[in-house]
Amino acid sequence: xxxxxxxxxxxxxxxxxxxxxxxxxxxxxxxxxxxxxxxxxxxxxxxxxxxxxxxxxxxxxxxxxxxxxxxxxxxxxxxxxxxxxxxxxxxxxxxxxxxxxxxxxxxxxxxx
Amino acid sequence: xxxxxxxxxxxxxxxxxxxxxxxxxxxxxxxxxxxxxxxxxxxxxxxxxxxxxxxxxxxxxxxxxxxxxxxxxxxxxxxxxxxxxxxxxxxxxxxxxxxxxxxxxxxxx
Numbered sequence: 262x263x264x265x266x267x268x269x270x271x272x273x274x275x276x277x278x279x280x281x282x283x284x285x286x287x288x289x290x291x292x293x294x295x296x297x298x299x300x301x302x303x304x305x306x307x308x309x310x311x312x313x314x315x316x317x318x319x320x321x322x323x324x325x326x327x328x329x330x331x332x333x334x335x336x337x338x339x340x341x342x343x344x345x346x347x348x349x350x351x352x353x354x355x356x357x358x359x360x361x362x363x364x365x366x367x368x369x370x371x372x373x
Numbered sequence: 374x375x376x377x378x379x380x381x382x383x384x385x386x387x388x389x390x391x392x393x394x395x396x397x398x399x400x401x402x403x404x405x406x407x408x409x410x411x412x413x414x415x416x417x418x419x420x421x422x423x424x425x426x427x428x429x430x431x432x433x434x435x436x437x438x439x440x441x442x443x444x445x446x447x448x449x450x451x452x453x454x455x456x457x458x459x460x461x462x463x464x465x466x467x468x469x470x471x472x473x474x475x476x477x478x479x480x481x482x
Contacts, residue, residue, distance in 0.1 A: 358468025364416035
């Protein structure tokens with residue numbers, strides 16, 4: 262089945278230690294998104310790639326970066342995680358932004 | 374600024390007790406309104422897309438409706454397996470989805 266896969270499902274990192282979350286997709290969708298979702302809150306868009314074009318949300322902290330080496334993969338890098346970055350990170354894909362998104366199962370990040 | 378407000382924040386129902394969830398929105402140029410179901414510790418799962426006022430979509434015990442200012446997700450005779458968080462999102466020009474905080478639904482047998 263075509264899908265969006267996020268690894269790992271759970272990630273524990275130390276305060277200030279860089280961490281990378283990964284997302285892969287077999288849907289051949291050209292747009293990939295990263296959302297941050299804290300407990301009982303709405304998912305918040307961090308950035309997205311439309312093909313190779315990177316689009317950063319205005320209020321996304323500089324501590325967050327992303328890479329998309331090819332159509333299938335996208336990475337979220339957190340350079341110096343703080344306690345406030347603990348959250349569920351959701352990767353999603355769409356075909357040119359149309360007809361909604363397909364989400365992965367998410368990565369739960371804990372910062373200790 | 375595009376905004377989505379969902380109510381209630383949490384809803385407890387007895388099995389078989391029908392009810393509705395509300396999603397009110399403010400958006401410039403609605404391209405679509407989406408309902409997702411999210412189980413604990415998982416990513417959102419797509420349920421419905423609505424594009425224009427008056428449109429309705431149904432799936433099993435769920436029915437989504439849309440007006441110019443809000444959408445309702447009606448749940449008929451719910452079962453415990455319908456327990457989840459239901460997220461509403463709007464898509465405006467620019468294609469980004471803006472989500473509400475969700476309604477946590479608990480159905481007791």
